[in-house]
Amino acid sequence: MAFEVKYPRLIIGFAVALTIWIGLEVKLLKIQVLQSAEYRNLATRQQYHRLPQYAERGAIFDANGYQLALNVETVDVVMNGRQIKDKSEYFRKVAELGLDAEVAKKKFNADKGYIVIAKGMPPQIDNSIKKRRIEGLYTVKSSKRYYPLGYIGRFIIGFLNSENNGSGIEESCNHILKGKDGWRWVRFNGRGEPFSSVGLADQLPNPGLNIYLTIDKDIQTIVEDELKKAVEDNEAKNAFAVLVKVKTGEIVSLATYPSMSLESDSTQQNSWLNRPIQEVFEPGSIFKIFLSAGALDKGYITENTMINCMGGKATFAKDFTITDSHKMRTSPFRDVLIYSSNIGTIQMSKRVPREEVYEIYKRFGFGQPTGIPLSGEQRGYLIRPELWSGVTKYSMAIGYGVSVTGIQLVMATAAIANKGKLMAPILVSRIEDNNGRVIQSFKPIQVRQVIAPETSRILTSILEDVVKKGTGKKAAVKETQIAGKTSTAKKLAKNNTGYSNKQYKSAFIGYFPSKYPVYALLVVVDEPTGHFFYGGDVAAPVFGRIAQKLLSLRNVSEVLEK
């Protein structure tokens, strides 16, 4: 056959093979040259992953450098779904480690190599995993926030949960504490295990900055212990206290009892209330000192101006009848304050024009936030004079019809102690980086001169007498002279029928030593239901005990001796 002579089968076979060969070579050209960028991209995407590198959170220190919040090393347990062969065996081993096997079962995915099944575990678990040779289970370093003092100071320190909700310094200063997270490019193998760093295009994390508070943990502990005792002794609902240094406005202690639960449990919203700054209330008699200070300062009265206290009962308007528990006739103004006469204070307020009254309160800082660096600070409510009714001025003079926060009261009282200078509260004294370099420090800020130093001196002498012979006798301690004022504020009844005769807020505010004031302290006990309810009986002794213990601390007594 001619055909076969020309093209023998061996040659045809070779030609066919050559065709197949060329086809494959073209295919290789297509894959390795024409589409290679696409494949290399796919390769990079499956071989390299950017792992987050979490910045270490800054620590929180007290005034003396004691750690209030720090990080402890923990591990996260990670499951590699691709490596798990026998699921039931695997989950049994997981359960043996004390981990929640149900969670692991729920999260299981055979295609994923990185599934976190437990967070914040103690690092020792890593050894147990290695000892048991569990394939597909490993740990990744992480850290957990730890608060050495437990519930002490929890309201100041606060917390931050994974959704960035929280309270206290942890939340308000989160931007300082959190630092900046970075990342690391890591090569993974096909089993989903990281096996080497690339070292290129990595972004190192910037650790967070450390915060130094003005809080003293020893004093904070004393104050919280005393509040606990006060609540228990008086069968009260709660209590809070604020202690500041009068010259600088540094907050030494900010305490609430009952304290916030240690678990950042969002179901207990109510217990999150940081009362000294977040709770507003009618201050009652304590508030008398501010109008008095203003009236003395502006010369509307002197300490010896005779005031008609009308024998303990007076009606100033329809439905506005006032009684005094300590009945007085016409007395010098000093005694009005010393014995906390409501009628006398109202009589005194008549001498001050309403715009002036409003101005005095405003200059003491009421109705405005103090600017303490904690979120949720309330501003209270100071009614503008245009909106006042006939009795507003009178009720405000004795601390009703106005709402304030504890921190406002303390700062205003500290202004009286501090020769009339109102200071802004300082809670954070300085911010440092990891190497101890000070990034920012906070110096005392004088807001304004509220009253003249001379007025301050007169008022102090009156407030000293409150403790010596007036309503605040139980605050007196032998170590030092205290100047202060009591308050027993009726709370609004729950059923909207006006003020209750059973529910009180008993308070004591003051400063010491009265000759050269260093500390100003407010103690408020809510709804005492024991034997006593007067501020002088409930809050004043707490004040006294705190002052006493405070003075026994060595570093405090050294300060006072200077």
Add this chain to the structure above:
Amino acid sequence: MHKPDFILLAVVIILFFIGLLMIYSASTATANYRGLNSSKYFTGQTIRTIIGFIISILIIIFMKHKWLEKYAGLMLVISWFLLLLPWSPFGVIVNGARRWVNIMGLQFQPSEIARFTLVVYIARYLAHNKDCVRDLKNGLIPLLSVVGVTTLLILLEPDFSFSLLVIVITIIMLILARIPTKYLTTMLLIGTLLFGILALATPYRVERIKAFLLNDQASPKNRYQTIQSLISLGSGQITGMGLGQSQQKFFFLPEPYTDFIFAILGEETGFVGTSIVMILFLLLLYRGVVIARNSPDMFSYYLTTGTIGFIFVEAMINIGVVTGTLPVTGLPLPFISYGSSSQIVNLLSMAVIINISRHTVKKKLSALENNIQEPFRNEVKINYVPQY
């Protein structure tokens, strides 16, 4: 007798050399993972290659291919016996398949031996029975029965793709023996039907074929091997990532040092490297054709075409799988993939071909063509006359 085909010898040596290099790179990760010495696979393969080459040199120098012709039948029967061994206590079951035999520490794959002895037997049969392909009753059916028994034994292991390869080579040899078109068509039809049924009867093969045909629509799990193989090849680009630099060998690519070693080669040496290996295989085929064309007798002719054809087809199927051109099969890349039996058998069968190349007779092409069998009948007699 004259000098052997040094080009073919060089091609084989270079391919083995590339193979060892790639096995070293591709197997370390797996060896480490299995807790073995990282060069375990490489060392084993190197020792076997060296032993294989020593035996090969002896074959090239001293062997007379007449011996093979004489004992072809016996060797095939022994092979059948060996193919039954996996069912005996000597059998080693790997992944449910009985492909391995272990006799006193010596592990081997009987199917690799059988495919060589079968080619030898077919070569002898075709050379000795002129026009057997035209004689259905006395020629073709006895031959196909022998092939059928061998294939069936391999199929039972089960090794589907390998038995398919054996059939393909048989058909190629029959075509070269000028099998009439009607018989060829019938054979192809029956063969396709049988293997088609067999393929569809096993779920995992259906999945593989579906994955191949449906391409992107198939589930990623079935396409995984092919995708990883393409990623390896593609990321090698033109010049590759450098020797030992493959990333895919770290458990992305399955079987990186056996069935998918070509993908690792592509990743590390790029298009340049894969093309060199492709050219080497083409050169192998070309030299095989030249030797066959000038072969001293019909047995040599069929033996050369069958052996070289087998290696070339196996290589092309392997590369076809790696490039995603064919559905996934379990065939290794000759000379390069890790594997003891296939490698030894490939090496020794190449030694036989190179031995034959020492006896080639220069002929005009037309002398071969006109009557493909007549001239050789004569030349058998002058076979042992020295040419130079």
